[in-house]
Amino acid sequence: MIDTDRMAAVDENAAALGVPRKQLMESSGNAVASAVQDVAEPDARVTIVAGRGNNGGDAFVATRFLDTYDTRTLLLGRAETVTTGIARENWAALEQAGYEIDEVRDSRNLDLGNPDVVVDAMLGTGITGELREPEATAARAMNDSDATVLSVDVPSGVDADTGKGGAGAVDADHVVTFHDTKPGLDALDADVRVADIGIPRAAERFVGPGDLTVERDPHGEKGDAGRVFVVGGGPYTGAPALAGQAALRAGADLAFVAAPERVFEPIASYAEDLIVQPYDADRLGPDHVDGLVETATDHDDVVVLGPGLGSADETHTAVEEFLRQFDGRVVVDADALAVVPEIETDATLVCTPNRKELAAMGGPDVDDLSEHVDEIEAFAADLGHVVLAKAKDDVITDGERTRISRTGTPGMTVGGTGDVLAGITAALLATRNPFEAASVAPYVNGRAAEQFSESGLLASELLDGIPHAMEADR
Ligand SMILES: NC(=O)C1=CN([C@@H]2O[C@H](COP(=O)(O)OP(=O)(O)OC[C@H]3O[C@@H](n4cnc5c(N)ncnc54)[C@H](O)[C@@H]3O)[C@@H](O)[C@H]2O)[C@H](O)CC1
Numbered sequence: 354m355i356d357t358d359r360m361a362a363v364d365e366n367a368a369a370l371g372v373p374r375k376q377l378m379e380s381s382g383n384a385v386a387s388a389v390q391d392v393a394e395p396d397a398r399v400t401i402v403a404g405r406g407n408n409g410g411d412a413f414v415a416t417r418f419l420d421t422y423d424t425r426t427l428l429l430g431r432a433e434t435v436t437t438g439i440a441r442e443n444w445a446a447l448e449q450a451g452y453e454i455d456e457v458r459d460s461r462n463l464d465l466g467n468p469d470v471v472v473d474a475m476l477g478t479g480i481t482g483e484l485r486e487p488e489a490t491a492a493r494a495m496n497d498s499d500a501t502v503l504s505v506d507v508p509s510g511v512d513a514d515t516g517k518g519g520a521g522a523v524d525a526d527h528v529v530t531f532h533d534t535k536p537g538l539d540a541l542d543a544d545v546r547v548a549d550i551g552i553p554r555a556a557e558r559f560v561g562p563g564d565l566t567v568e569r570d571p572h573g574e575k576g577d578a579g580r581v582f583v584v585g586g587g588p589y590t591g592a593p594a595l596a597g598q599a600a601l602r603a604g605a606d607l608a609f610v611a612a613p614e615r616v617f618e619p620i621a622s623y624a625e626d627l628i629v630q631p632y633d634a635d636r637l638g639p640d641h642v643d644g645l646v647e648t649a650t651d652h653d654d655v656v657v658l659g660p661g662l663g664s665a666d667e668t669h670t671a672v673e674e675f676l677r678q679f680d681g682r683v684v685v686d687a688d689a690l691a692v693v694p695e696i697e698t699d700a701t702l703v704c705t706p707n708r709k710e711l712a713a714m715g716g717p718d719v720d721d722l723s724e725h726v727d728e729i730e731a732f733a734a735d736l737g738h739v740v741l742a743k744a745k746d747d748v749i750t751d752g753e754r755t756r757i758s759r760t761g762t763p764g765m766t767v768g769g770t771g772d773v774l775a776g777i778t779a780a781l782l783a784t785r786n787p788f789e790a791a792s793v794a795p796y797v798n799g800r801a802a803e804q805f806s807e808s809g810l811l812a813s814e815l816l817d818g819i820p821h822a823m824e825a826d827r
């Protein structure tokens with residue numbers, strides 16, 4: 354099962370791996386033709402009704418594979434209004450090769466003929482709202498005809514994610530969908546087949562540019578992109594400052610750092626963009642927890658728990674207490690990680706251990722994490738939280754799904770890059786689900802590093818690289 358956002362991401366990842374969409378369209382069209390061949394007698398009349406997007410493009414390709422039938426292909430609209438280059442190219446190929454094709458410029462002139470099979474390639478995943486004209490008239494004609502109706506990807510008018518369709522949606526007998534089935538096809542009273550269109554497994558497995566493109570709400574009010582609240586510092590000062598700044602660079606609206614009074618000055622002096630809130634102590638202890646939980650809860654903050662906290666007993670106890678009380682979203686890093694296997698929490702956690710921390714938590718103790726994904730996945734399933742295990746190839750898993758992020762440079766072994774990652778993860782967690790946030794963050798962090806020379810990389814340099822690294826088509 355795959356939803357349309359993820360499908361679009363995987364499609365873009367495939368293109369980045371060298372398998373562009375036009376190639377996938379060739380496979381889709383071929384699969385459509387095979388599905389037609391399965392339901393059509395050798396002398397059947399086939400009418401293909403194509404829309405102006407890539408759903409129509411799939412059908413233009415299919416036309417070339419249906420030479421032996423009595424096939425007509427109708428385009429709803431003028432060829433100049435076809436919305437994508439690849440669909441237009443496939444239409445032009447039909448024109449040049451002399452296929453029987455027609456542009457339907459006015460829905461009143463639509464005539465399906467008397468076909469045995471109608472291919473519905475009007476609209477796929479690009480639909481918004483109810484069918485408009487001329488598609489609405491064409492859908493009515495298909496539903497009224499005696500022909501077998503075969504829909505491409507999804508019956509036109511039906512939302513592939515929800516299965517909802519307006520009254521005028523196409524009532525398909527058969528659906529041929531691509532790569533994986535879609536949530537909205539489940540409840541349909543149609544025969545659904547899934548066609549493999551040659552998307553490499555790597556396009557799903559490895560985080561790629563397509564994963565960056567999940568849209569942030571463009572109308573978001575200040576605050577919608579999230580407040581990140583870093584609970585860190587004590588023995589160390591740089592770590593929480595890096596995490597907070599990274600969160601800002603990755604799109605958080607505000608970043609707060611709660612830190613012991615003793616280290617307030619240095620942390621506040623690192624960056625004027627950070628808001629630092631001191632508590633009266635040398636290090637985090639149980640007394641501070643109620644106040645921190647209250648702040649984070651009141652503001653629906655995404656918390657980063659761990660950077661620079663140190664491993665004092667009272668701090669360990671405070672982290673336990675924090676996770677017991679808090680029920681929001683938390684990125685758990687560094688010394689705070691050791692607490693996670695010991696406690697029950699209602700919070701949503703993304704845990705970001707390096708190799709050593711993973712082993713200390715009870716996960717596999719291995720050098721190359723990407724060779725041990727099954728063990729890490731099983732560990733995450735046991736833990737009940739998303740794990741982002743950091744290494745040359747980062748492994749991200751929620752216990753059921755696993756992805757690998759391969760970006761980065763050898764220079765990233767320098768101190769502080771993990772703190773930057775924790776901040777990026779928190780910012781992304783404000784607008785994405787935990788598994789997506791944990792998958793995209795190391796990809797961005799690694800891409801940020803790739804903009805600098807490997808030798809002598811500083812974690813603070815990564816901060817400057819983050820915004821550019823988050824652009825899909827840089
Ligand atoms: N990896 C993949 O996802 C692949 C998908 N393929 C096929 O491509 C379509 C999706 O194509 P897209 O161009 O994004 O959208 P559509 O063809 O569905 O439609 C866009 C088109 O429709 C107009 N429109 C939108 N809503 C309405 C409406 N309610 N009424 C009328 N017209 C509407 C809009 O303006 C656009 O012009 C996918 O389903 C697959 O079939 C690839 O071929 C293979 C890879």
Ligand SMILES: [K+]
Pocket residue numbers: 408473474475476477504505506507508509
């Ligand atoms: K369709």
